[in-house]
Amino acid sequence: MSEKKIHEDQKYIDGLLNNNSFIIEAIYQKFVPKVVNYIKQNSGDAEQAKDIIQETIVTIYNQAKEKDLKLTCPFDAYFFLLCKRKWLNELKKKKNKEVTINEELLFKDDGAQELAYETLLFGEKQDLFNEMFNKLGKACKDLIKATFKINSMEEVAKSLNISYAYARKKKSLCIGQLTKLVQESPKFNQLNY
Amino acid sequence: MQEEDYILFDAYINGELSDDEILKFQDKMDSDLEFSSNFNLYLDTTIFLQNTIRNEDETNAFKNNLNTVSENYFNKEKTTTKIVTPKRKPFNIIKYLAAACIALLVGFFVFNQFSDPTYSDFNSHEPMTIVRSENNVKELIEATKAFNNKNYDKANSLLKKILDTDPNNSELQLYYAITNIELDNFKIADTQLNKIVVGKSVYKNRALWYSALSKLKQKDIDATIVYLKQIPEEADDFKEAQDLLDKLE
Structure with missing residues (x-):
């Protein structure tokens, strides 16, 4: 397997990771207008474009943080494809509405498709996990939150006023319950597990 | 059965199994497809929780910053009006003077580069x-x-x-x-x-x-x-x- 070369536009990913306002502003100045135009030409308005763009940037940020995202293609193509896919998914949800889609090939395929696909999948997984986490009971949610915030199971048990052994066991079962909810969701099969 | 698996997964992830138990665990991963796919999902879930919960404050700070930039950008878009470009004026002496001033300024800054840096720089x-x-x-x-x-x-x-x-x-x-x-x-x-x-x-x-x-x-x-x-x-x-x-x- 050959190592893919990291593109110089990795600076945008690193900037997002560092919460660098300059970089975020640069992304808006350079790459956002094209996305807004696309959404406006395809049954959307500026307000909807704003939401899609923000959600996309948060997904990129999360993937960078969690999976050490390395950009192997220009940011422009990658970002545009992501926003476009997200917008098309949004349109699909409102099936009853008549939509017009202007498909045109705006980029030659420089690896952006593949990377954008990975990011989309990552974002969908995160959405599913979040959705199912919220379905857990309060006791499980509290225990899981405490576990990953506090780090020491002894302290977690103390803070929740339960025994250490029970806290340990319950934590595994709560995470198990979450995996079950995820597995049982109809969305799960689309996620390449 | 399922409950025991979850407890085992957690112990494996936290490095709490003995060498023997680890070997057994890995054998089962190789031979039992359902077990291994359940474990992989359990691991993914743990990683997800760890990142989401541990990084909550940082992620919120990022989202707030992003929101500010986004609001600024889209509000500006709304209010941007076309700027009328001024008609070209005939070339005049003022331009020579301006050029001379720029040359002086550049000279000043170049000179400044060699002096001691101060806070106001x-x-x-x-x-x-x-x-x-x-x-x-x-x-x-x-x-x-x-x-x-x-x-x-x-x-x-x-x-x-x-x-x-x-x-x-x-x-x-x-x-x-x-x-x-x-x-x-x-x-x-x-x-x-x-x-x-x-x-x-x-x-x-x-x-x-x-x-x-x-x-x-x-x-x-x-x-x-x-x-x-x-x-x-x-x-x-x-x-x-x-x-x-x-x-x-």
């Missing part, structure tokens, strides 16, 4: 853009305006007031510190900056840079150098810090 602060404290929204807007208009006296007293109700907001601490450097209240500035430097916020590196600038303004060159050297390569101010370091050393 570096105090073009990034504009303050935050309005993300839950209380005091009115004061925050006022403070932002005052800061960006270089009215540091006013920004300073407003920021002090807001910080009283939101004392751990490191973004506010940073801006408050900058106003104190501007007003020569070095002791307060340095204390505030130190709080950020020893903390874990995203403003850590910027706080190092401003600690250096504060020392530079106090003409404490040794301390300036010490701070500059701590600024890591990935910091936004790294290049400027290196330039300043080159001039000081």
Whole structure:
């Protein structure tokens, strides 16, 4: 397997990771207008474009943080494809509405498709996990939150006023319950597990 | 059965199994497809929870910042009107004069490069853009305006007031510190900056840079150098810090 070369536009990913306002502003100045135009030409308005763009940037940020995202293609193509896919998914949800889609090939395929696909999948997984986490009971949610915030199971048990052994066991079962909810969701099969 | 599996998964992830148990676990992973796919999902879920919960504060800070940039961008888009380009005027003497002035200015700056660096070479602060404290929204807007208009006296007293109700907001601490450097209240500035430097916020590196600038303004060159050297390569101010370091050393 050959190592893919990291593109110089990795600076945008690193900037997002560092919460660098300059970089975020640069992304808006350079790459956002094209996305807004696309959404406006395809049954959307500026307000909807704003939401899609923000959600996309948060997904990129999360993937960078969690999976050490390395950009192997220009940011422009990658970002545009992501926003476009997200917008098309949004349109699909409102099936009853008549939509017009202007498909045109705006980029030659420089690896952006593949990377954008990975990011989309990552974002969908995160959405599913979040959705199912919220379905857990309060006791499980509290225990899981405490576990990953506090780090020491002894302290977690103390803070929740339960025994250490029970806290340990319950934590595994709560995470198990979450995996079950995820597995049982109809969305799960689309996620390449 | 399922419950026992979850407990086993957790023990494996936390490295609590004996060597024997690990071998057994790995054998089962190789031979039992359902077991291994359940484990992989359990692992993914654990990683998801770990990242989401542990990074909650940082992620929220990022989302707030993103939201500010997005609002600014889309509001500007709404209000942008077409700027009429002025008609070309005939070439005149004023242009010669302007060119001469620019030449003089360039000469001045080139000359300046070789003189000792001072605080005023570096105090073009990034504009303050935050309005993300839950209380005091009115004061925050006022403070932002005052800061960006270089009215540091006013920004300073407003920021002090807001910080009283939101004392751990490191973004506010940073801006408050900058106003104190501007007003020569070095002791307060340095204390505030130190709080950020020893903390874990995203403003850590910027706080190092401003600690250096504060020392530079106090003409404490040794301390300036010490701070500059701590600024890591990935910091936004790294290049400027290196330039300043080159001039000081």
